[in-house]
Amino acid sequence: MSNPKNAFYAQSGGVTAVINASAAGVIETARNYPAKIGKVYAGRNGIIGALKEDLIDTSRESRAAIAKLRYTPSGAFGSCRYKLKSVEENRREYERLIEVFAAHDIGYFFYNGGGDSADTCHKISQLSKKLKYPIQAIHVPKTVDNDLPITDNCPGFGSVAKYIAVSTREASFDVASMAETSTKVFVIEVMGRHAGWIAAAGAMASDEKTPIPIIVLFPEIPFDRKKFIAQVKAKVREFGYVSVVVSEGVTDKKGRFLADQGLVDAFGHAQLGGVAPVVANMVKQDLGYKFHWAVADYMQRAARHIASKTDVDQAYALGKAAVQLAVKGENAVMPIIIRISNKPYKWKIGAAKLSKVANVEKMMPRNFITKDGFSITNKCRDYLLPLMKGEDYPPYKNGLPDYVRLKNLAVKKKLKSDFKL
Secondary structure, rough: OOOOOEEEOOOOOOOOOOOOHHHHHHHHHOOOOOOOOEEEEEEEOOHHHHOOOOOOEEHHHOOHHHHHHHHHOOOOOOOOOOOOOOOOHHHHHHHHHHHHHHHOOEEEEEEEEEEHHHHHHHHHHHHHHHOOOOEEEEEOOOOOOOHHHHHHHOOOOOHHHHHHHHHHHHHHHHHHHOOOOOEEEEEEEEEOOOOHHHHHHHHHHHOHHHHHHEEOOOOOOOHHHHHHHHHHHHHHHHHHEEEEEEEEEEEEOOOOEEEOOOOOOOOOOOOOOOHHHHHHHHHHHHOOOEEEEEEOOOHHOOOOOHOOOHHHHHHHHHHHHHHHHHHHHOOEEEEEEEEEOOOOEEEEEEEEEEEHHOOOOOOOHHHHEEOOOOEEEEHHHHHHHHHHHHEEEOEEEOOOOOOOOOOOOOOOOOOOOOOOO
């Protein structure tokens, strides 16, 4: 029998409240297959860790510490926004990855991220064949934007949805109590560059038992100032106040981001943020209402204390499934969530080819958005509700969540040359 190959695991892009649950799923499951998988090395700060040969030996972490990852937000090993170029543009990067993998006897590549990560994972699986170095590349899905195709939903999203729905409800109670003599409009800005899944969750704050006037601004619906102002005026007239949930990716009729500051991130995407004050000032200018606005920003994706149990369970299950797919010999695939039913909510794990996942964004279906473009339909509610359900509180100590900090001990380097990014 050949010796078991080691595995490389890395976290990519914006982290979530449950990405570490996927990490726990990968590491704990890999430890159950000693005949197939040797050690699990984590990349320090994502794929950069592989390029720099800066690897973390997770075998030096106790079982208790790895188990606590399930309750800990952010990226335990560090993440990065670093997109590998095409093989034609920078073949040296890919050759470097193979050099590092070969030096450390790595035969499994688990990349935990969103759409760009799926693309990278797919490229590595293809290149390993060209360079004649066998490596099984498995993508572990993660993105709060919920925009990966084929899978029913993405780990990280359910918890953000829960956070935004709860925050919108609580803030709306506050505004309602002050509306007679003070604030009448509250605007909360949420993440979502092209897809309005998170913004849609804000509408979940209102239901039959607790009706709340909420206007949602989706990236999928071109912003019309006149129609928006009319909606605000009508809601305030009826209820005395209104809450507005606006996605950072809202655009005007010409396709321009309302919050575009002319900056781009490491992936080449427009650097967004700041649409809440833009929208709030429109209300002030056109209606004269007093307003408050807030940007959920990192808080929405870091809020492990209020994570959805469904989300935590699925994040762990997908990490576990990634390893199981690898030991079965699968390559260039991504474990996915398949919804079986809504009532009762049932789901199972499947798999999709990375060739069908990479570089594809899943937008909000039009039948999830009301005809006027300012709220969600019952079909959307049926989709969102089970993803937000259930509590999975972390352990607390002295009134604060007791999160784990790993030792993250480095693996000794074997290559003589360093790699400059």
